[in-house]
Every structure is written in C-alpha cells, then in structure tokens.
Amino acid sequence: MDLEAEFTTEPFRAEAGGEPPAHASRAAEQARKAGLDTTFGPLGTTVRGASDQVLAALPEIFRAALDGGATRVTLRLDAATPPEQTGKPTPVVGGLERVIAEVESEFGGPLSGLSRADKQRAVRLLEERGAFEMRKSVPAVAEALGVTRFTVYNYLNRTP
Structure with missing residues (x-):
C-alpha cells in the first residue's frame, strides 16, 4: 500500500528574498533524501511512497523541521489512491x-x-x-x- 503524507510547519513566515523558512526547506529536503516523491509548496509539503518508506521517514522529516526552527508540525496521512481509481487520466510522458x-x-x-x-x-x-x-x-x-x-x-x- 502507498501512503500520502501532507504536513505543514509553522511559523508561517518568508525569509529575506521571499525564500521559504528554513524549517520548511529542511523538512522537504529530508523527505527527498528518504527517496519520497516530494511536492514542496508555500502552505505545505506532500510526500508519497510505499507505506513502510513513508512511515520510516516521518520522524527524520519532523526532526529536520524542528531543528530548522519549526514550533509546530501538522500532519495529514492518507492511503494514496492510484490514478486509475480517481477518475483522472494518468499523465503521459510529454x-x-x-x-x-x-x-x-x-x-x-x-x-x-x-x-x-x-x-x-x-x-x-x-x-x-x-x-x-x-x-x-x-x-x-x-x-x-x-x-x-x-x-x-x-x-x-x-x-x-
């Protein structure tokens, strides 16, 4: 089974030059290092992967966020739905x-x-x-x- 985890880190504030806060960037980088499919956004980060892989990576992701200055981490965890079950077309190359x-x-x-x-x-x-x-x-x-x-x-x- 695959899992999708969406998490937000707080406080919400941009660094100088409009860059995301260090706690958000560090958490996303840790997710990438764990080999998870990672989508980084201004209001949250979404990671996808095999359930064992996602569950094993979450403590290190959250540790990276807290080490980067996060005061709160909020998590939503869902079983990922395969594209064929969503009714949306599967993207093709190109x-x-x-x-x-x-x-x-x-x-x-x-x-x-x-x-x-x-x-x-x-x-x-x-x-x-x-x-x-x-x-x-x-x-x-x-x-x-x-x-x-x-x-x-x-x-x-x-x-x-």
Whole structure:
C-alpha cells in the first residue's frame, strides 16, 4: 500500500528574498533524501511512497523541521489512491509540455510574455486541463511563465 503524507510547519513566515523558512526547506529536503516523491509548496509539503518508506521517514522529516526552527508540525496521512481509481487520466510522458504548448497557442505566444492577469488565467487553464496532476509540474509551469514556483502556488490558491 502507498501512503500520502501532507504536513505543514509553522511559523508561517518568508525569509529575506521571499525564500521559504528554513524549517520548511529542511523538512522537504529530508523527505527527498528518504527517496519520497516530494511536492514542496508555500502552505505545505506532500510526500508519497510505499507505506513502510513513508512511515520510516516521518520522524527524520519532523526532526529536520524542528531543528530548522519549526514550533509546530501538522500532519495529514492518507492511503494514496492510484490514478486509475480517481477518475483522472494518468499523465503521459510529454503530457505537460503538450498542455503548456496548447495554452501558449491559445494566448498566441510564450507564457513568459503574458501580463500578470493573463499568467493567472493561464494557470487556471492549466489546472482545468490536469497539468498540476502531473509530477513536477509546478517547477515546469513556473519556468514557462518566467515566475517562481511560489508565484504559481499563489495563483493556484487565488479564488477565480
């Protein structure tokens, strides 16, 4: 069985230059070192893997967060649902690039040249088309938009 663990570390504050706090970065790095599929975001980190692997890694992840200055760690743990059971299509190789190219075509050029409002609209279109269901999609979309991945997360968290 696979598990998905989503955790947040507090306090919520950005470091100088808009970087995430050390406790959040250290926890995510520890998850990566443990070999877990890790998605790092401004409001939390999600890790996925075999149940034994996830459960064995969590104490070290939390230790890294606390050593980095976290005063609280909140955890949500779920049995991961295989893509074939979610009703969402399984991403294909090159699928993200194809979806980005489609949205660029609709906007008439590279996403990096769009205004802020149009970049927000582009992120909504990408989300509607399942782009963010694909592994490592946020960094790729951020690169295409010419923004940071934290900006992409901010666009995703905005209400339409």
